[in-house]
Amino acid sequence: MPEMNEQAEAQVTGGGTETTETAAAVHGADGNFHKTDANGNKHIIVDPITRIEGHLRIEAVIDSNNRIIDAFSSSTMFRGIETIVKGRDPRDVGLMTMRICGVCTGTHYQRSIEAVEDAFDITIPKNARLVRNLIQGALYAHDHLVHFYHLHALDFVDIVSSTKADPEATAKEAQKWADVAGHKPSISGVAEFKAVQDRIIKFVKEGRLGIFGNGYWGNKSYQLTPEQNLIGVAHYLKALDIQRDMAKMQAILGGKNPHPQSLVVGGVTCVQDIQNPARLALFKQLLVDTNDFVKGAYLPDIYMAGTAYAKEATDADQSFHATNHKGTLGKGVGGAGGGILSYMTYGDFRLDDTGFYSAETFFKRGVVLDGDISKVIELDEAKITEDVTHSWFEGTGAPEHPYDGTTIPKYTGLEKKDDGYAYLKTDEKYSWIKSPLYDGRKVEVGPLARIVVGYVAGDERTKKYAGNFLKRSGLPLTVLFSTVGRTAARAIETEMICDAMVEWIDELAKNAASGDLSTWTDFDFDTVAADSKGRGMAEAPRGALGHWIRIKEGKVENFQAIVPSTWNAGPRGPNGEIGAYEGSLIGTIVANPEEPLEIIRTIHSFDPCIACAVHVVDTKGKELAVYKVDPTCAF
Amino acid sequence: MSIDKEESVKKLFTAESAKVDTNKGDAYYDELYASCQKRIEELRELEPLNNRMDFMESVEEQGLERRDFLKWASATTAMLMLPASFTPLVAEAAVLMNRVPVIWVELSDCAGNSEALLRSDGPQIDEIVLDIISLEFHETLQAASGHQAEKQMDEAMEHFKGKYLLFVEGAVPLGLNGQYGTIGAKGETFVDHLHRAAKGAAAVVAVGSCATFGGIPAAAPNPTDAVGVMDVIKGKPIINIPACPANPSNMVGVILHFVLTGTIPELDSLLRPKFAFGYRIHDNCERRAHFDAGEYVEEWGDEGAKNNFCLYKVGCKGPMTFNNCSIIRYNEGVNWPIGVGRGCIGCSEPDFWDKYAYERPMANANIKAPTGGVEKTVDEFGLGLLTAAGIGIGIHAAASAIAGKKEDEGEA
Structure with a gap:
């Protein structure tokens, strides 16, 4: 290894203990924990x-055994896009709601447009459906890949350790995990690994690690x-x-x-891209390259990390249910980061042209409660409510249906201590995120929910891909109920989507070649926009996403969104119900409380999208429009 | 649209006055060349701030041919609106880019500009992160969280005091005493965070529509009283790179210009670099010939759409919008909003959510006022826009005049 300066040398060669000491010396009492309670627990x-x-x-809150015994999640920003x-x-709303998030960009766009199309009772042409599936599919794959490598991998991969790797052994190791995945490794040459390492x-x-500094x-x-680690880097x-x-591909x-x-609203505008075979061929080529990387790097890395982290992933002692009496399963299911074991999906990617909520979908819709994988409960949209007991809003005291929702801000701030640190007032209100409930229960949404619901519903495709993963990894089904399992589920569905997109792009090319260039369904705006309402309920990469819209005299009368991270990151419910983020942290043992690595690893496994999760506010304290649920309506 | 209206639109949008003069004459460039040379000499004398390897060395190691590199430098020179004779200087500046540390903070944002930075292809993002600039703090990409992240930022601000470029993504919410956004264990508000970060910056670069002009959070009725960076930070050079999201080429262009000249690029009255925002979308549009020929898409998916006709009638705001999208496009030039048949929504202009982002032409759209309140017709708006400073002022005024010609809405 070439000579290094002192600081870098210490970072490179320092083992766990040394690093801990360095950290303590540097951070001293001014570390991550700022108060210790009467029982000696660190907050x-x-x-x-x-x-x-x-x-x-x-x-x-971490006890003397370094176990997380309580956790609170809070969003600290909001913008009020729903207002x-x-x-x-209503035709312009999609462009605006897309700006809810620049990461799952395009998802909110499509959901809003679908909500309006649902309100207007429009069925879009086949080309438009396929184009949307392809843009959305590319988004899922892109989002999942960037999430794993650039937002999550550094929770598993130690960059500095990679400098000690033997490139030759690295190439062998890469081949080994590619074999497990059954694909050619994306990077196989010793020279390539050596170049990266150099x-x-x-x-x-x-000496300065830039964005990798202080990791x-x-x-x-x-x-x-x-x-x-070198493979990961x-x-x-x-x-x-x-x-x-x-x-x-999306562009x-x-x-x-x-x-x-x-x-x-009504379709898509890219008709000249559809009628140009060279454009579709370019899309397909990029998809093939993507698929090579997904199968030759992403999945092998998941097998590799899943195996290396299998111990905590299957350690039931670190699971939420082992420590939380409200759980119905008790010990034995899942491991560190598993969380609340209740899952919900809305379904996504229409596979035929029979209409929004009648078409067969690629991802299935349903609810699985308390880890009971014997059945999928049919989703009843009327059972979706939001509570604000612990959110910075005024409420009516009971959870409200989104159509009935009021949104009156009531910011009560943080509790500032003399040392300048500010804590959440966790007994009161502590987040800008509302607390959504399904049938009075907290549920987790996202890739893991989609895999679990699809699997339990008996969906052949999900069973094939998830079954393949478990078989090849040699890991038990319960490994899915963990931080690692959530991360693996994301990779499994990436492969599912990438394979399906090959079918979709061929279908689009064939349809266009047959002479069908229809991309838009006409509608009489003045008539349909006089008085209508609709919802766009499907999935985003991070989980179930719903947009609800009411339209009157050509204008948006009310708009509400409940996004995946609202479900996952929301604070406690009215009776102390614990959400997915908070529950997944409880039970986990941290190696070094000064370094919140296990916490961010688990939180990252949800792929947080917090700008999305923040709900509507009106600074003037005005009550937003109040709606009654119409029981005869579909919603 | 009646014939006379089409004629007037055509006349307006081809008028000489709508074009920005990019040629400043030999004397100007000779002087600039000499000062850039001096600047580069000085930079070369400096040790790299953080002892990074030379860019060229890393370029070669990555297997990028010198020829390719010079090709990139030449394209970038053109993008910066400099004569071709500046190419060697731009190449040298790129080599010295690692002298410029960048701190990137996120406020009321959607991370769309961070994502856009990830799409950068000249240079590519891994080169940016590892080799080229010295990206010291970036929440979306950064390894450390919590206390360690805060420490990273504090150290970078201290170490590079007076030297770093501060990139700001997201609007600044001022309502509720700034508490619509807080960051860090001490619950620092976004506005305080911005002030602290800007204090030691050599210049502040507001990137994206939100950081520049308030963007979506500031759209009517602006629930959080969000504003752009320039409304908060005073006494510092500020560069606005609007668009939703900003084009990564323009982000890199600004950094490069700073290295090359030691100054911020020439700005328009909205603090946008002229090298990027001196172009009107419409003047360089690939569908321009159809506009001139009076061939329009009348509704989505019609025969006009299949033939790439002009999108003005379905709401394209290219005539009102200044940006270089029609020249450099997006995602390695593969497409752009007009290319995909949708049209421009004016995202690099202030208040575009309230003024431009709808799928009808201005003349027959009712617009929600930026300040809330009663809806106005475009005629009334046009008068308001006249008072707004800005490079596109002639356009707005004329657009209003055209709208005024609508028979059923009375005289102009």
Whole structure:
């Protein structure tokens, strides 16, 4: 290894203990935990949670055995986009709500447009459905890949350790995990790994690590070998290239990424891209390259990390249900980060042209409660409510249906201590996120929910891909109920989507070649927009996403969104119900309370999107429109 | 649209006055060249701030041919609106880019500009992160969280005091004493966070529509009293790179210009670099010939749409919008909103959510007032816009005049 300066040397060679000491010396009493209660429990604040979209704070209580015994999740930012779209032309709402999030960009766009189409009773042409599926599919794949490598991988991969790897052994290791996945490795050459390693060594040698600075390098909860870490780093860098291509796929049919622009109420605008075989061929080529990376790097890395982190992933002692008496299962299911074991999906990707809520869908719709994987409960949209007991809003005292929702801000602030630190008032209100409930229960949404619901519902495709993963990894089904399982579920569905997109792009090319260039369904705006309402309920990469809209005299009368991270990141419910983020942290043992690595690893496994999760507000304290549920309506 | 109206629109949008003069004459460029040379000499004398390897070395290691690199430098020179003779200087500036540390903070944002940065292809993002600029703090990409992240930022601000470029993504909410956004264990408000970060910055770069002009949070009725960076930070050079999201080429262009000249690029009255925002979308539009020929898409998916006709009648705001999208496009040039048949929503202009982002032409759209309140017709708006400073002022005024010609809405 080339000579390094002192600081870098310490970082590179420092084992867990040394690093801990360094950290303590540097941070001293001014570390992550700021108060200790009468029982000796440490109360720590992690703010900002980085490598996410948006602004999130986690506070955790850690006992003397370094076990997290309580946790609180709070969003610390909001913008009020739902208020802003009120009074506008419903045809323009999609562009605005897309700006809820620049990461799952395009998802909110499509959901809003579908809500309006539902209100107007429009069925879009086949080309438009396929284009939307392809843009959305590329988004899922892009989002999942960027999430894993650039927002999540550093929770598993120790960059600094990779400098100690033997490139030859690394190539062998990469081949090994590619074999497990049954695909050609994305990077296989010794020289390639050596080049990456040299680049990292030089970078580390420079002394300042930039965005990799002050990371948790050397923390004892890192489980990969130096060679495995080098594989992770090499793929991190290659994924930066691949994600540009994946974004390009969205741009071919969407105009640009982030924030594509080709969807309109009634269909899509990219007719000249559809009728140009060269454009579709380029899309397909980029998809093939993406698929090679997904199968030759992403999945092998998941097998590798899943195996290395299997111990905590299957350690029932660290599961939420082992420590929480409200659970009905008790010990034995899931491991660290598993959380509340109740799941909900709305379903997504229409596979035929029979209409919004009648078409067969690629992802299934349903609810699984308390880890009871014997049945899927049929989703009843009327059972969706939101509560504000612990959110910075005034409420009526009972959970409210989104159509009945009132949104009156009531910011009660943080509790400032003399040392300047500010804590959440967790007994009162402590987040800008509302607390949504299904049938009075907290549920988790996202890739894991989709895999669980699809699997339990007996969906052949889900069973094939998830079954394949479990068989090849040799891991038990229960490994899915953990931080690692959530991360694996995301990879499993990425492969599912990428394979399906090959079918969709061929279908689109064939349909266009047959002479069908219809991309838009006409409607008489003045008639349909006189008085109507609709909902766009499907999935986003992060989970179930619903937009509800009411239209009167051509204007948006009310708009509400309940987004995936609202479900997952929301604070306690009215009776102390614990949500997915908070529940998944409880029970976890941290290696070093000074370094919140296990906390961010688990929180990142949800792929937080906090700008999305923040609900509507009106500073003037005005009550937003109140609606009654119409029981005869579909919703 | 009646014939006379079409004629007037055509006349307006082809008028000489709508074009920005990009040629400043030999004397100007000779002087600039000399000062850039001096600047580069000075930079070369400096040790890299953080002891990074030379860019060229890393370029070669990555297997990028010198020829390719010079090709990129030449394209970038053109993008910066400099004569071709500046190409060697731009190449040298790129080599010295690692002298400029960048701190990137996120306020009321959607991370769309961070994502856009990830799509950068010249240079590519891994080069940016590892080799080229010295990206010291970036919440979306950064390894450390919590206390360690705060420490990283504090150290970078201290170490590079007076030297770093501060990139700001997201609007600044001022309502509720700034408490619509807080960051860090001490619950610092976004506005305080911004002040603290800007204090030691050499210049502040507001990136994206929200940081520049308030963007979506500031759209009517602006529930959180959100504003752009320039409404908060005073006494610092500020560069606005609007658009939703900003084009990564323009982000890199600004950094490069700073290295090259030691100054911020020439700005328009909205503090936008002229090299990027001196172009009107409409003047360089690939569908321009159809506009001139009076061939329009009348409704989505019609025969006009299949033939790439002009999108003006379905709401394209290219004539009102200044940006270089029609030249450099997005995602490695693969497409752009007009290319995809949707049209421009004016996202690099102030208040575009309230003024431009709808799928009808201005003349027959009712618009929600930026300040809330009663809806106005475009005629009334046009008068208001006249008082707004800005490079597009002639356009707005004329658009209003055209609207005024609508028979059923009375005289102009």
